[in-house]
Amino acid sequence: MANSSDHTTCVADSLLQIEIELRRIDAWESEPPSPEALQSAQPFAVDTLEFTQWLQFVFVSRMKVLIEGGQPLPQVSGMAPMAEEHFRGREESGAALISKLEEMDRLLSGQP
Template structure:
């Protein structure tokens, strides 16, 4: 038997870390965007949401459903580069958040 943790459990742990880090750097929102903003067809809802809103209300929300229901994980992820770009030149330091997203990208791309 392998000592490796179940990929779904690892992703679940990372999702919790992402939420905790977003709260720590104060980019967690307590008010959801409008349904219209969430319905964007653009990647990362770039035309209607801030990146951190997309991360919270689209990515985390969808990934939590996948994890909770035991659905198959996405085969690829590339969110960390978008996060790096978002936090470049901003007052809040997103380094830890980017590292957590890199870990999720690796987990999803390797599973």
Template sequence: MCLSANNATPDRIAEGLETIEVALRRIDYWEVEWPEPEALQSRQPFCVNTLTFPQWLQFVFLPKMRQIVEQERPLPAVSGMAPMAEEFFRPEPVTGQEVIDELARLDQLLSNQ
């Protein structure tokens, strides 16, 4: 179901997407090369069987959300990205807190809370 959350203006969403990219680059979880096309075809949520969570953000979520914003299409009602990020970063050598915080902000904006 798609809806346009009142607080989720395209500019705020675009800014959040940029913040996520910058944060991933800062903690060195941004990849130079794209994964194999098959990895992007996963039917599992967040491509958990083919990509790491940061890879999913970089190669699936960010491009799709940027396209939605640029084409002025309805924003999806999204929830649960911040908890996924928390789970991913829990055992990692970096906290990923900036990524988690921005995903939580986007979750809130998009779910109109």
């Protein structure tokens, strides 16, 4: 990809926006879940973590390692639908976070 540096920069910016939004809705945690909870084999660790915990401690953490190490980024993503499901029926709508995740999904999937 000729613009892989630009693409990586866009993904890094999007990742920062996700972190900012998690902090804004008070879903950013100072203490990580147990190592056992982080070892879940289920998609989004639905059996051991809240979706926002998975975002912070799995997705954001792993993406930072990939970006900082110059490693290939995932080429498919579908987090926004999971976020919509997570926030359904909750007091906090999560609309801004869902929007940020839609942007990340587009970036990782190579959509304009």
